[in-house]
Amino acid sequence: xxxVQFRPLDPRDWPAVAEIYRQGIVSGNATFETEVPGxxxxxxxxxxxxxxxxxxxxxxxxxxxLSPVSGRCVYGGVREVMVYIAERERGRGVGGSLLHRLxxxxxxxxxxxxxxxxxxxxxxxxxxxxRAGFEILGIHRRLGRFHDGRWRDVVFMERRSEVxxxx
Numbered sequence: 367x368x369x370v371q372f373r374p375l376d377p378r379d380w381p382a383v384a385e386i387y388r389q390g391i392v393s394g395n396a397t398f399e400t401e402v403p404g405x406x407x408x409x410x411x412x413x414x415x416x417x418x419x420x421x422x423x424x425x426x427x428x429x430x431x432l433s434p435v436s437g438r439c440v441y442g443g444v445r446e447v448m449v450y451i452a453e454r455e456r457g458r459g460v461g462g463s464l465l466h467r468l469x470x471x472x473x474x475x476x477x478x479x480x481x482x483x484x485x486x487x488x489x490x491x492x493x494x495x496x497r498a499g500f501e502i503l504g505i506h507r508r509l510g511r512f513h514d515g516r517w518r519d520v521v522f523m524e525r526r527s528e529v530x531x532x533x
Contacts, residue, residue, distance in 0.1 A: 478531025
């Protein structure tokens with residue numbers, strides 16, 4: 367882990383980020399998406415702040431980004447988190463470290479609540495998020511149909527900052 371560095375995601379990172387996202391899609395336990403969008407579409411759907419890549423040996427091995435949960439101003443400090451790690455790098459602590467880096471930056475930006483939706487079968491991700499202070503709020507039963515027609519549950523998790531948004 368000492369050789370892993372974190373830096374802001376740059377549009378030039380997109381080919382590596384897209385490949386890591388594709389690996390998550392193929393795993394069947396990371397997203398409902400069935401194909402990787404183009405950079406313009408992906409970029410437009412994500413918050414501009416707090417985008418990071420994990421890099422080792424000059425190669426992008428993971429990324430984290432946020433999505434707004436609503437356009438309403440009362441949700442201005444609430445974001446949905448996505449963290450993806452290259453298949454060959456999973457289980458080395460990169461995901462947890464990347465998530466912690468993301469949390470630090472979101473709090474510095476005044477973001478007070480982070481949300482995540484994780485398939486129950488993705489136990490490793492649930493553990494990583496729990497270690498980072500996320501709580502399981504519940505399970506959305508049969509939230510959506512997977513591309514093969516199976517209904518999928520989603521574990522809804524949340525982390526409320528003890529720094530940002532505290533009055």
